[in-house]
Amino acid sequence: MPWLRMLAASAVSTVLIGASAVTTAAAPDHRGVRDSVHTAGRVKAAGDVLQYSWPGVYFEGRVRGTGVGVVLDDPAADYDVQVDGATVATLVTPGRTTHWVRGLREGVHTVRLVKRNDTPWSTSSFGGFVAAPGGAVLARPAARSRQIEFIGDSLTVGYGNLSTSRDCDSEQLRRTTNADVSYGALTARGLDADYQINAYSGQGMVRNYNGGSPEVNYRTFYDRALLNVPGDVWHNPGTWRPGLVVVHLGTNDFSTPVNPGEPWTEESLAAAYRSAYSGFLEKLRKRYGAATTILAVGTGPFAGHVEHVVRERNSAGDRRVRTWPLDTTGLDHAGCHWHYSARDHRLLADRLTAFLADLPIRW
Template sequence: MKNPTHRGRRGRHRRRWTATALLLGVPAAVVPYLLFAQEDSQAATVDGDAYYRLVSVRSGKVLDVKSFSTADGTRIQQYADQSTANQQWKLKDAGDGYYELVNRNSGKVLGIAGNSTAKAAAAEQQTDSSATSQEWRIDEVSGSDAVTLTSRRSGQVLDVSGGSTAQGAAVIQYPGHGGANQQWKLVRATGVPDQAHTAGVLAQVHTAGRVKDLGNTVQYSWPGVYFEGRVRGTGVGIVLNDSAADYDVQVDGTTVATLVTPGNTTHWVNGLSNSTHTVRLVKRNDTPGSTSTFGGFVAASGGAVLSKPAARNRQIEFIGDSLTVGYGNLSNSRTCTGDQLRRKTNSDVSYGALTARQLNADYQINGYSGRGMVRNYNGGTPDVNYRTFYDRALLNVAGDVWQNPGTWRPQVVVINLGTNDFSTAIKPGEQWTPDNFAATYRDAYVGFVQKLRTRYGADTTIVAVGAGQYASHVQQVVRARNDAGDSRVRYWSLDDSGLDFLGCDWHYSAHDDRLIADRLTPFIAALPTGW
């Protein structure tokens, strides 16, 4: 390797260094730090297979890719050390004493936005293009174990903006001035972090929901999707990118936070006892026009994400409309604004979720507000209906198809579709007439049941729920299937006695959901499921 030109600056002296550990006579407190033997006549070398944390001398925080993102253009910030993969960097030799900093989580490199040479241009992660703005010279600060990192392109150094010590402060390039906010300690990362970001989210969490696996993240749209994990230590971070949905965070069975449209963030729950904890994240509401993204759980510094909880042996799928979603069920008024509706909807206390938990079953809440088996509420958007979206993982992506990983084989499927079909009168101009609509509904229902039977096999029991105006039609569907030899299609009459319908727009309240669950649970428990 060629010797780079010495560019001394007042107040510091750059030395070449090698990754030669001083193994004898090192105090215990210094062991985590990679100590460098100074060699003025030899080229700098590092362990090309190792990862390092870059710790700001001023703040004590580390160089971090915001929110565990793997996307190009994600800004670099300083953040409290969590020993996670997005805070670990491999130093890849770029020649002439320069290195690329390769992020362990994303595989991308630290560069300067727009290949800029401007003062205070932002640092970000980028796909490696061998640009000189992605290459950094490492210079030792005289008399300390700190270093500076100088951009090959601009000659400016890596700097925490404004000398800030704040969590999330931006990292930029800036002319060198000798400040501690431009100095970094290289701390070798020991071992492989036990985090989802090195093995994929689904290797770390249990979920039964319809998710699209992207490796370091998963995407989803349906309400009630939940993720369960285990961590050891005093804190846990929840990595999310979702500006539409709300979530509950539950630790050891207790809700510790409700996240309202959290955006692109890592939400931390700290102050836990230094022990093993169960963590559950659940999507509260339905946001069919948006895609939600979960990036896994991360443990606080000194802790670890443990092996994921085992899947439950029992599985129930709930298919329905807003009544299945839990639409406005936490409201104390039937009149709700749009914002109140979103905040007061909680699929985790819908009758389906409650029933499943009483039976210790994994579950899916595949509910879509406003949709019917053939006709949506008040005849709206007649070109689509519930069946249009059923096969999707991402409801807002036309043609999307959920890829069942082979683990979802529900013993019970509960269908509750019909309220939107029949709750309003057929209007002039609709494609049906009052005389032929009921037959169209029944035919579609029979076809949908046959689709489920083909998908899940002869051993799955399909429960068809009837209530109000559509009850008799559902009964006819069940009789038709039974007459065709399918004895595992069962009818369940939803008894609405005692329901107060105090949810938004006369939907079930949380009280109603509990009452329905208490009635549905023994019915399912008595089915020939082998439970």
């Protein structure tokens, strides 16, 4: 497979796809955003908004009436707005706005907002859902009993998965990346699980794509809620206790040859990867406890290293670390820059779901 490219960051103008007006005259429900929406993502309260950075973060609410407003401040990311299970609008870099969905039948409606792409250089802000005049924001939906955390790079983000060609410029890449139809999101929704997609394009366990930005790697950012804030730490409110964590890191470490000037040989890179991977699994085990199943994804040139680390963990007594040998048979890699297409993500979700059926996961 040709080398995978890192996600480029640049600003674009605001575009609205979908039939609905956009205004700026609205305020969040008086009870506060956190009390009126359900989210499983890594968010931080900042006054009357929730801030976040990771892709695939979603917010769910319930509204009575004929319209619902979505309060946002985001100059970089794209969103889907879903009402009663159907996507009614796609917001492209909406900026600071309230997007209104009007003309709903009178009654109670579920509304879901989901961040489609990864914008690690920017902080996103959500100010809640608001009801049209005469309506009301109702109690937030209940959290799901199952929780899954997906850890990875662009392949887990859903990088360019809606693209109709492999050759993409930065604009096409941003518009065609949709974490909501990634294999992780599809798997979780099929299992009726809440989920986090803590994935960062271009990052590796120890080495990033083509040796770029050697001063950081995925592990530098994992603990953060706000990826562009050095030293930021997400504080688990106590509600995030995943029964399953899926780790898919290694493509960027090994997809390109070591360049002159990099501090690696093939052997030292492999050794550093295995050591860091083992330490990362230990960190996850300490964070989530002995009951959580950790699934380490192995494929391509790093599959053997992943299997080696998992065998060591199993030999040390940690039997809830397993390997998923990701089967790429039949994938078309038709997304941007040879990434998984939306079709590929559906196939992988089906394969992962079937694999999970045989695991003794403690949901």
